[in-house]
Amino acid sequence: MVETVHLSHMPPELALFAALYTDVENASFLKDQLLAGNADFEYAFIDASMVLSTTHVLAATFRAMNDYINDRLKSRNVHSEIVFCLSPNNNIGEAFRRFGVSETTKDLLVLKVATTPQVTLDSVSQHLSSNIHGKECAFDDASFRKIADVDRLRKVYKLGAPQTSKGKGGSKPVNGTTSTSQDKEVDTIRHLETQILGVMALRGAT
Template identity: 50%
Template structure:
């Protein structure tokens, strides 16, 4: 059930609403990946392994880059949804992007993104399709939930940020140092996305 589906209007790109859902304990990742690989148009989503997403800002930066490239006819991949997965990567290797950030058969925590590239793609239609297709628990798309599922050591390795100290797994809101460590890491990830291919 996609009860936590959120529709976001990307700043500067209001004509393309973005629908985002986060799932935990996904049971049918292999099926979803298979539909995507088969080119089933009903499953044209950005399906991202949520363990590779540090924060809401990290995810929205990749979405913004992809949607902006879509609007300006600069896509390097097949469509805006594959471009979102590609946009998470700090290099220009598309296949590597899908290996590192895309859904795998073993994915248990899944971030799903759908861009309204046509009028029939609405909050209601996406919610209904995800509710019928994803076997998992819908959870809020927020920093608290993402901090529970993100694999910080894996993220740092992929982005080659080993020198940065890691924030603790569960962010303690009363500890300013933890917030500062998370902010430094998040800033480094946003810079990597913004500067890719520059």
């Protein structure tokens, strides 16, 4: 279920490919490939529990791609820059510890920027299907609402305490909730998303 994303104001040939996985069994292997500098594994491997929404991660991706186009990368490549751009501060190592894949990652977001013509939907799909042991799911807000660790996101971005009780994925609808409760949940996530985007933008201004 690798999806193609075309970000506004980006060259059409600079496509973004995104895939989301749950119950990943080989996160340690994937991290080892990154640490070894294996070019075949040049992706942004992100712990999906640290992503609140598609807007959250695409904002970081847009900034990284824009810096790539303008030769302003602060890290090794555009994929490591995506992870760095999720961070609320300028500590690259801390960004990878908080947002990057770790040995214990179970929910994984994978992003690949088509920096060469050889990077295509087919090539990315085939490589990921062969090397990631997990369950594919849709790259959408509904998936992230089930995965996101809202309490940890609030802590990392130094935001206020949650207003409602939360399970693994933060405050989310449970059986028997009314549509009003679900609407409040969506409003809460949107408000948190706005706060996070503000923190990310503030870091970019410093």
